[in-house]
Amino acid sequence: MSPSAPLATAVPPAGSSRGGKSPAALFRNAGIRAKIMSIVTALAVVALVVAIVSIYAMQQIAGDARALTSLQNDVSFNIGAVHQEELKSRMLIGTAAAMPLATDQEVADWQAKMAATDGDLDADAAAYEAGIAELGDITATLGGADWAAFTSAWADWKNERDTAMLPAAASGDHAAFQAAYDAASAHLNDAIDALEAEETLVADASSALSAKAASEATFYTTLAIVVLALGLALVLSIALFAAGTIRKQVRDVHKVAEALAKGDLTVTSGAVTRDELGRMGQALDAATLALRQTMESVAESATQVAGASEELSASNRQVTAGAEEMTAQADKVSGAADEVSRNLGDVSKGSDEMTASIREIAHSASEAARVAAQAATAADAANSQIGRLGVSSQEIGNVVKVITSIADQTNLLALNATIEAARAGEAGRGFAVVAGEVGELARETSRATEDISNRVRAIQADAEGAVAAIEEIGQIVERINEFQSTIASAIEEQTATTNEMGRGVSDAASSSHDIATNISGVAQSASTSAAVLSEMHAAVVELAQLAQRMHDKVETFTY
Template sequence: MTSTPRPTAPTPARHWYRDRGIGVRIAVLTAVLALGTLAVTVTGLSGAARVDEMQDRVTAAVGVQRTVDAARYDLLWAANWQNITAWKSRTEGGPVAAAPAGDNVAAYRDGATGFERLFELDPSLLDEEARASLATIEDNWASMSDYNDQIFALWAQGLLDEGDALSAGEKWDTFYVLDEAMTDLIASVDARVATTRAEMVDAERTTRRVTLGVAVAVLALGAGLAAVVASGILRGVREVRSGLERVAACDLTVRLPVRGRDETGQMAAALNAAAGTMATTIAGIMASADAVAASSEELSASSAQISASAEETSAQSGVVASAAEEVSRNVQTVAAGAEQMGASIREISRNATDAAQVAAQAVTEAGATTATITRLGDSSREIGDVVKVITSIAEQTNLLALNATIEAARAGEAGKGFAVVANEVKELAQETAKATEDIARRVQAIQGDTAGAVSAIERISTVIGQINDYQLTIASAVEEQTATTTEMSRSVGEAAAGSGQIADTITGVSTAAGATTQALAQTRTAVDELSRMAADLRTGVARFTC
C-alpha cells in the first residue's frame, strides 16, 4: 500500500451560479415556476376578462338586437291593428271600430308603446350608423304617430275616405322612410352582433393561444432551469457517489473536483479531506503495525533468550544449590575436624607439659639415669606415637584447609573470609607438620642414643635441657595452635551457617528462575498473540490504497 500523499483539488474561483446552494437553486426554480404560473394565471385571467367583456358586449348587442326585433314586431303589430281598424271601420262603422277606448285602438296603442321602447336604448350600445338610423326612426315615428292619431280621429268621426287618404298619402311616405331606417337599424344591429360574437370568439381563441403559449414557455423555461439545476446537482451527487464507492472499495487516493461552493462542492471537499485524513491515518496504522510486528518479533526473540537464560539459571542454580549443600556439609565436617584437632592439640599441650616436668625431673635426678633412660625410652615411644598422631592431624588439617580454600573459591565473595581462615589453618598445619617432623627426628635420635646413654650420661643433662626447651617451644606453639584452632572452629561454624544460607538463597533463586520461566512462557504466548494481531491489522490495512 503506497502512502504518497496526493494534492487535493484546488478551490475553484467564485461563480455566480455554482456557488449558490442547492436550496437557493431550487428556490430560484420554484420562484421562476411560480412567476410562470402567475404569468399563465394573469394571462388566463386577462384573456378571461377580455372574453367576459366581449361576452358582455355580445349580450348587450343581442339585447339591442332583441329590442330592435321586438320594436319591429311591435311596429308591425301597430300597423296591422291600424289596418284591422280601417277594415272594421268599413264593416262596423268608424265610430265603433275606431273609438278611442275600443279594443282596436288599444291594441294599436300596445304596439305603439312597445315600439317606443326602442328609443330607450343606450346610444353607446349602437354604432354610428345605427344611431343615425335610430334618430331617423325616432323623427319619423313622431310624424307617423301624429298621422295615425289624425287617421283614427277621422275614422272615429266616420270620415273613412279622408282617413284612408291620409293613411295612403303622407302617413305612408313617413312609414316607408321609417321602415327603411328600421331595416338599416336591424342590419346594423345584426352586423354588430355578428362582429361582437366574432370578436368574442377571436378573443377566446387568442386567450387560449396566449395562455397556452405562456404556459408552454413557462414549462419550457421551468424544464430548462430544472434540467440545469438537476444536471448540476446530479453531476455533483454522481461524482460524490463515485468517490464514496471508491472509498468503500478501500481506494483512499480518490480526489473529487470541487466545482463550486454549493452543498455538492462542500461534500466533495469534505470527502477529499476525509480521504486524505483516512489515508494519513491508515499509513500511520500501517507504520504502527509494522513497528508492533517488529517489536513483537524482537520481544519474542528476547523472551526466548530470557527464557533460555532463566532455564539455564534454574539449572545452574540447582547445581550451585547442590554444591552449596556439599560445601555446607564439608564445612561442617571441617568444623568437626577442627574440634577434634583442638582436642588433640589440648592433649598435646598436656603431654608437652608432662614432658617438661619429666625433663625437669631428669635434670634433678641425673643419678637415676638408668631408670630415667628406661622411662625416657618409654616416653620416647609415646612421643613417637603422639608425633604420629600430630602428623596425621596436621595432614588432615592441611587437607581440610585445602578443601576449605577450594570451597571458599567456589563461594565467591561470601567465602573470602573463610578462605583467609582456611589459609591460616593450612599454614599452621604446615608448621605443625614441620614441628612434628622435628620432634620425630629428635625422638628417633633419643631412641638411637638410648643404647649409648650410659657412656653419654654427661650429655643427658644438656640433651634434656634442649628437650625441655623444645618442650617449652612445643607448649607455646601448641597454645598458639589451640587458639588458632578455636578461632578456626568458630569461623568454620560461621562458614557452615553461611553456606547453609547460601544453599537456601540458591534454592530460592532456582525457584524464582522457574517462576520466571513460566512467566516468560506466558509472555511468549502473549507476544505470539500480539504478532498475530499485528499481522491481522496489517492484512486489514493493506486492503486500502493510499
C-alpha cells in the same frame, strides 16, 4: 496494498465554489430548502401571473359580455321592437285597405290601435336611442344617417297616413284611401329601407362586439397559455437544474460510499458547493482522508508490532534458554555447596581432634618440666607423642589440601554463577549477589587453609626438631628446661591457631549450608522464571498473530 499519494485536495477551502458568484453558482451553493423554495416561489409567481392575466381577461370578457347583453337588450331588442311596431302599423293600414271600415266604432277602434302602435314605436325608438347613447363607442356607427332617414321617412309616412289615408278609411272611400296609400308608399319604403339598414348596422355591431369578445378571449387564453408555458418552462428549468445539481451531488456521495463499502479510500466526491449535500460531501471527503491516514498508521503500526513481536519472541526464546541453563547450573552449585558443607564438617571434626592433641602435648610438656629426672622415659614418651603429632600434622595437611581444593572449586562455581547471572539480566541480579558472597567466602576459606598449611608445616618442622632433640636427650637433659619454655610458647600459639581454624571451618560449614539453601531458592526462581517466560512466549506468539491478522484486514483497503 501500497498506499497512494495523500489526498491533498480532499476538502476544498471554506467558501470556494465553481463559477464564482454567477446565478448558477449561487443557486448551486444555496441550501436544499432554498432550492425547493425557489421552485415553489417560481411556481407561485407563474400561478400569480396566470391568475392576474386570467382575472384581467375575465374582466375584459365580462365587460364585453355585459356590453353585448346591453346591445342585445337595449339596442337590438328595441330596434326589433320598432321594426315590429312598424309592421303592425302597416298591417293596420293593410287591414283598413282590405276591409273598409263600415261603422264609426270600427273607425274609432282602428284609430285607437294605430295610436297605440305609434306610441309603442315612439317609445321603442326612444329606448333604442337611449341604449345607443349608453353604450357609447360600441354603438358609434348606430343612430346615424340610416336612423335619421328612418325617422324622417317614418314621420313623412305618418303625416300622409294621418292626413290622407285615415280620413279616406273613416269615410269608407276606398279609392281615395288607395290613392293616398300609393302616394305615401315612397316614404314608407324609404323608412323600411332605412330601418333595415339600421338593423344591419346593429347586427354588425353585435357581431363585431361578439368577435371582439371572442378575440379577447382567444388572446387572453393564448396569453395565459404562453405565460403558463413560459413559467412552467422556467420552473421546469429551475427544477431540472436543481435536480441535476442534487442528483450529481448525491451520485458523487454515493460513489464515495460505494467505494468505501468496497474498501477503496482513494475515491472522493470533489464537492465544492456550500449547500447541505456539498458540506456532506466535503465532510465525507475529510472522513475518508482521516480514515485513509488512520489505515496507513494502522498498517505501519501492525508491521512494527509484527517485527517487534518477532524480535521479542527471539529474545524470549534466548532468555528462556538462559533461565533453563541457569536452573541447571544452580542445581549443580547447590549440590556442590552441599558437598562443601559436608567436607567442612569433616574438617571441623579433624580440627577438634588436632586441638585435643595439642592440649595433650601441652600437658606432656608440663609433665616433662616437672619430671626432668625421668627424662629418658619422658623422652621416649615425647618421641612417641611427637611421632603421633607428625602423623596428625600430616593428616591435617591432607585435610587442608582437601579444603583448599573445595574452596577453589567453590570459587570457580561462584564465578560461573556470576557469569550466568549476568546473562540472565534483571532476573539474575539476586543470584549474582549470592554468587559473589559464595566466591568471597571461598576466597576466605582458601586464605584460612593456606594459613593452616603454613602453621602445620611449622609444626612438622618443630616436631622434627623435637625428635632430633629427644634423640640427644640423654646427652642434653640439662637443656630440657630451656626447650620447655619454647615448646610451651609454640603449643600456646598452635592452640590459638587451631581454635581459630576450627571457628573458620565452622563458619565455612554454616555459610556453605546457607549457600546451598540460597542456590536452591535461585533454582526455584529460575524455574518459575522459565515458566513465566514460556507463558510470555505464548503471549508474544498470539500478539504476532493478531498483528498479522490486523495487517491482513488493513490490506483489504485501497488507500
